[in-house]
Amino acid sequence: MSNKELAPGIHWVGAVDWDVRDFHGYSTLQGTTYNAFLIVDEKITLIDTVKKSHLSDMVHQIRQIIDPARIDYLIVNHVEPDHSGALVDIMNLVQPEKLICSPMGKTALLDHYHREDWPYEVVKTGDEVSIGERTLQFLETRMLHWPDSMFTYAKEEKILFSSDAFGQHLATSERFDDEVPLSTIMDQAAKYYANILYLYSPLIRKLLATVAEMNLDIKMIAPDHGVIWRTNMGEIINAYDRWSAGEPSNKALVIYDTMWHSTEKMAKAVAAGLEKEGVPADLLNLKVQHRSDVMTRVLTAGAIVLGSPTLNNGVLPRMAGFLSYLRGLKPQNKVAAAFASYGWSGESLKLLNQALTEMKLDVVDDGLRFKYVPTHDDLGNCVELGRRVGQALKKRLAEQSD
Numbered sequence: 001m002s003n004k005e006l007a008p009g010i011h012w013v014g015a016v017d018w019d020v021r022d023f024h025g026y027s028t029l030q031g032t033t034y035n036a037f038l039i040v041d042e043k044i045t046l047i048d049t050v051k052k053s054h055l056s057d058m059v060h061q062i063r064q065i066i067d068p069a070r071i072d073y074l075i076v077n078h079v080e081p082d083h084s085g086a087l088v089d090i091m092n093l094v095q096p097e098k099l100i101c102s103p104m105g106k107t108a109l110l111d112h113y114h115r116e117d118w119p120y121e122v123v124k125t126g127d128e129v130s131i132g133e134r135t136l137q138f139l140e141t142r143m144l145h146w147p148d149s150m151f152t153y154a155k156e157e158k159i160l161f162s163s164d165a166f167g168q169h170l171a172t173s174e175r176f177d178d179e180v181p182l183s184t185i186m187d188q189a190a191k192y193y194a195n196i197l198y199l200y201s202p203l204i205r206k207l208l209a210t211v212a213e214m215n216l217d218i219k220m221i222a223p224d225h226g227v228i229w230r231t232n233m234g235e236i237i238n239a240y241d242r243w244s245a246g247e248p249s250n251k252a253l254v255i256y257d258t259m260w261h262s263t264e265k266m267a268k269a270v271a272a273g274l275e276k277e278g279v280p281a282d283l284l285n286l287k288v289q290h291r292s293d294v295m296t297r298v299l300t301a302g303a304i305v306l307g308s309p310t311l312n313n314g315v316l317p318r319m320a321g322f323l324s325y326l327r328g329l330k331p332q333n334k335v336a337a338a339f340a341s342y343g344w345s346g347e348s349l350k351l352l353n354q355a356l357t358e359m360k361l362d363v364v365d366d367g368l369r370f371k372y373v374p375t376h377d378d379l380g381n382c383v384e385l386g387r388r389v390g391q392a393l394k395k396r397l398a399e400q401s402d
Contacts, residue, residue: 031171042132168226273386
């Protein structure tokens with residue numbers, strides 16, 4: 001088989017986007033892939049399409065195998081335009097007998113493309129469709145991460161086509177997880193989870209339980225982005241189990257923005273206090289760190305400490321943007337604290353604490369704020385704040401290990 005065949009008769013026919021660097025606010029410095037899959041059987045079946053900009057790439061892949069007009073069934077696992085953007089063109093080219101989707105998928109397709117004349121066939125969890133020698137089974141995965149999302153399972157080959165779950169934004173000419181360094185794949189999988197799926201962690205835990213209850217014998221996982229899992233499935237499934245459980249580590253993040261370096265001095269002192277308690281601390285300056293990279297570290301950190309000066313009765317704009325992003329992804333099971341510098345009004349500390357409280361994080365105390373440039377004693381108090389956060393994190397980790 002070539003590196004585009006998952007099994008005899010099952011082909012990757014997607015596209016590689018080497019140039020994309022921003023995915024609705026998430027930095028994709030290694031590009032991405034839009035994976036689509038063609039199953040050649042009595043009823044030739046296409047699973048998902050690609051972003052509209054990459055239509056010709058997908059059609060080229062299909063033409064190397066069959067005439068696209070021979071496709072009988074088209075399955076839409078997910079309606080988001082990076083997977084269905086080419087759908088209208090493909091429907092016109094192929095004119096399939098059936099367009100298979102979830103109940104919410106049909107609603108979303110109508111809302112996106114306004115085509116009531118398409119040959120919809122709605123499937124629900126547990127439904128099966130025979131395509132000849134193969135049987136495809138379906139599992140609705142609502143809100144992972146859209147209401148329409150579903151999985152398709154090829155029973156005979158034991159391949160799970162998992163839509164956006166288990167994916168990575170990673171452009172590569174290799175198709176499988178054993179062809180790329182595992183550390184690279186897992187780093188991108190963690191970033192993908194942290195920035196797209198983190199919010200849905202409770203649903204992911206239920207999904208993992210549902211898959212176990214269905215007793216699916218899975219030999220390969222084929223997501224809609226990144227490489228296909230055929231060797232290290234245990235690694236990614238265990239990682240999803242950990243990430244969705246919100247398991248914290250003995251790691252703290254000091255996330256800050258600074259105007260004239262006063263907040264930066266405080267951040268360094270807080271980090272020093274954490275380290276005195278045996279808690280490694282990463283200093284993340286929002287001026288140079290992209291929010292999606294910071295969010296990736298938040299995923300597994302046990303503590304986050306936020307710092308910002310006051311500007312126009314609020315926090316600095318980069319911190320305001322990060323707080324909006326962080327709130328939306330709903331981090332869980334973390335110790336937290338805040339610190340601030342100010343010139344005259346000093347609202348930023350209150351706003352940081354308010355945000356941490358609203359996210360239901362375990363706020364250690366009221367935090368610290370100092371006017372203009374912190375003194376030596378002020379920085380000593382910042383060290384003590386770091387120590388208190390470190391002590392609170394160690395206590396939490398000890399309780400969870402009991």
